[in-house]
Amino acid sequence: xxxxxxxxxxxxxxxxxxxxxxxxxxxxxxxxxxxxxxxxxxxxxxxxxxxxxxxxxxxxxxxxxxxxxxxxxxxxxxxxxxxxxxxxxxxxxxxxxxxxxxxxxxxxxxxxxxxxxxxxxxxxxxxxxxxxxxxxxxxxxxxxxxxxxxxxxxxxxxxxxxxxxxxxxxxxxxxxxxxxxxxxxxxxxxxxxxxxxxxxxxxxxxxxxxxxxxxxxxxxxxxxxxxxxxxxxxxxxxxxxxxxxxxxxxxxxxxxxxxxxxxxxxxxxxxxxxxxxxxxxxxxxxxxxxxxxxxxxxxxxxxxxxxxxxxxxxxxxxxxxxxxxxxxxxxxxxxxxxxxxxxxxxxxxxxxxxxxxxxxxxxxxxxxxxxxxxxxxxxxxxxxxxxxxxxxxxxxxxxxxxxxxxxxxxxxxxxxxxxxxxxxxxxxxx
Numbered sequence: 562x563x564x565x566x567x568x569x570x571x572x573x574x575x576x577x578x579x580x581x582x583x584x585x586x587x588x589x590x591x592x593x594x595x596x597x598x599x600x601x602x603x604x605x606x607x608x609x610x611x612x613x614x615x616x617x618x619x620x621x622x623x624x625x626x627x628x629x630x631x632x633x634x635x636x637x638x639x640x641x642x643x644x645x646x647x648x649x650x651x652x653x654x655x656x657x658x659x660x661x662x663x664x665x666x667x668x669x670x671x672x673x674x675x676x677x678x679x680x681x682x683x684x685x686x687x688x689x690x691x692x693x694x695x696x697x698x699x700x701x702x703x704x705x706x707x708x709x710x711x712x713x714x715x716x717x718x719x720x721x722x723x724x725x726x727x728x729x730x731x732x733x734x735x736x737x738x739x740x741x742x743x744x745x746x747x748x749x750x751x752x753x754x755x756x757x758x759x760x761x762x763x764x765x766x767x768x769x770x771x772x773x774x775x776x777x778x779x780x781x782x783x784x785x786x787x788x789x790x791x792x793x794x795x796x797x798x799x800x801x802x803x804x805x806x807x808x809x810x811x812x813x814x815x816x817x818x819x820x821x822x823x824x825x826x827x828x829x830x831x832x833x834x835x836x837x838x839x840x841x842x843x844x845x846x847x848x849x850x851x852x853x854x855x856x857x858x859x860x861x862x863x864x865x866x867x868x869x870x871x872x873x874x875x876x877x878x879x880x881x882x883x884x885x886x887x888x889x890x891x892x893x894x895x896x897x898x899x900x901x902x903x904x905x906x907x908x909x910x911x912x913x914x915x916x917x918x919x920x921x922x923x924x925x926x927x928x929x930x931x932x933x934x935x936x937x938x939x940x941x942x943x944x945x946x947x948x949x950x951x952x953x954x955x956x957x958x959x960x961x962x963x964x965x966x967x968x969x970x971x972x973x974x975x976x977x978x979x980x981x982x983x984x985x986x987x988x989x990x991x
Contacts, residue, residue: 652744754896774799908954
């Protein structure tokens, strides 16, 4: 709670009625704050507390504002939004080069062990590439590769002609990742990077997994060419996915619990509120490192864990997760090496963070504040650099009937963000 109206401020045995704008800075000054009308102990001959204000001393008047005067009560200055620090252009160029290298490496990992050939087909009025396996025990199978564009054709050509040893490729990727850190890109802690890399190697992101939460926020900054100024340190690894996968991919075995267990880091399934329900979280006893699995849910529930067969694990359904997962992009998690991951579309991430901030219980007030700070920085940056992305993300909010809720949160908690408020005003008049 940042502001209270018509509150009774009790100090030194007196009560003074202040009309507005009481920040919670009083508690840090050792001044008790009381809400409502309470019977206060008074000194002998102390004046009766009532609707009339007691004159304030000069120092008190400067701090609180004197309600006996006609002037407005003193207001604390509104903080300006934090601006991210730009990453140098040459570092951004190197990031793009590393991203393409990782995508090529992932492509080889996906199709490299399968005998077969690529073919182009027309489907739904669009040209797409597919990989068809040779005759085998499972028969001939066909898997979607990607749309017919320059990037997909380049990956296919490199896959068919590449003879480079994987160790050389890995060493080169590690060098590029180190150069990105030197150039200003943000990295994650070693333990988180180790877990994310193992999950990526198991095929989790190829099977529709998306990195969400603060680790996605960090990777998003590198992708956008900036380094965020908001606090972003956490060891919670949040992974989300739709319940089913629409695009068929090559057969692969993956299991979240088996992958974490094989790391020998001490991960254990964390029981939920209902001990009869399967675990959707994994943690290391005595440490803050934690992996949470999330999935989509209807607005009315139920919100009990859902088993995701392709992950061989259960995930916790979360409201509005479908909005976040509908649009995702490739990103890189950096720590000495580099891991290709999927992260949400930045504009959707920002709006979704605002919704999440209101879903949190009161005990997670600090996390809600962090959610809004991250949303503010992402949305403000996109307003300056990619306003069209915000328009598209807001269009989808309207389609899902979430725009009024997001607008209310912004006006309540981010009212000082003039650019974002102006964006809302324009959209509401459109």
